[in-house]
Amino acid sequence: MSEMMTTNPDNIRIREMTIDDFPAVFHIGEDVFTAESFRTLYRTWDEYEVTTFFNSDSELCLVAEAAGTVLGFALGTTVTKHNSPWKYGYLVWLGIRTDIQQGGVGSGLFKEIKNRMKEQGVRMMIIDTSADNLPAVRFFEKHGFGDVQEHVYMSLNLTRKSRKKTVKKP
Numbered sequence: 330m331s332e333m334m335t336t337n338p339d340n341i342r343i344r345e346m347t348i349d350d351f352p353a354v355f356h357i358g359e360d361v362f363t364a365e366s367f368r369t370l371y372r373t374w375d376e377y378e379v380t381t382f383f384n385s386d387s388e389l390c391l392v393a394e395a396a397g398t399v400l401g402f403a404l405g406t407t408v409t410k411h412n413s414p415w416k417y418g419y420l421v422w423l424g425i426r427t428d429i430q431q432g433g434v435g436s437g438l439f440k441e442i443k444n445r446m447k448e449q450g451v452r453m454m455i456i457d458t459s460a461d462n463l464p465a466v467r468f469f470e471k472h473g474f475g476d477v478q479e480h481v482y483m484s485l486n487l488t489r490k491s492r493k494k495t496v497k498k499p
């Protein structure tokens with residue numbers, strides 16, 4: 330899908346994802362969830378993300394389409410924590426075709442998944458993204474998210490040889 334596309338919000342339909350949408354959703358994700366921009370996330374975009382979310386909670390797997398073309402998608406799930414009466418709604422992947430970003434499609438998908446989560450009894454929505462992904466940070470702030478929690482990601486390269494400290498004998 331290389332041709333440029335313009336979208337009229339009136340023609341956009343938000344609906345549940347079906348198996349026929351898998352290739353389009355996967356390829357949009359490949360374009361927008363690049364290794365560079367999502368390098369610190371512990372999740373990696375691959376075809377199993379699409380099928381796993383679809384299998385676990387298909388009501389929270391949505392696509393936006395216009396004229397039979399998938400423009401973007403939202404994949405989420407709900408989480409209940411041990412010792413917490415609250416149900417959390419975790420929006421894990423929200424991706425919009427690069428050529429139609431900032432056209433309102435992400436907002437449409439977000440509002441629909443938020444409503445669905447609310448209907449499922451969710452009291453708190455959660456998202457995570459890299460701190461330097463400013464479009465996403467601004468997008469979620471605009472939709473009311475706050476209370477940014479900082480996480481520390483650490484890594485250990487196991488392919489490097491460890492150097493043993495030798496204690497010099499006097």
Ligand SMILES: CC(C)(COP(=O)(O)OP(=O)(O)OC[C@H]1O[C@@H](n2cnc3c(N)ncnc32)[C@H](O)[C@@H]1OP(=O)(O)O)[C@@H](O)C(=O)NCCC(=O)NCCS
Pocket residue numbers: 361362421422423424425426429430431432433434435436437457458462463464465467468469471
């Ligand atoms: C983040 C994303 C989902 C937003 O979807 P969208 O359809 O472009 O967003 P909308 O048009 O509905 O909303 C626009 C708002 O989003 C924010 N935004 C979106 N793109 C932006 C950009 N390039 N720079 C700054 N703000 C941006 C702004 O708050 C903007 O509001 P404004 O126009 O009043 O400033 C989309 O840009 C995307 O797919 N990004 C790549 C994947 C990603 O980062 N996903 C989120 C984490 S999973």
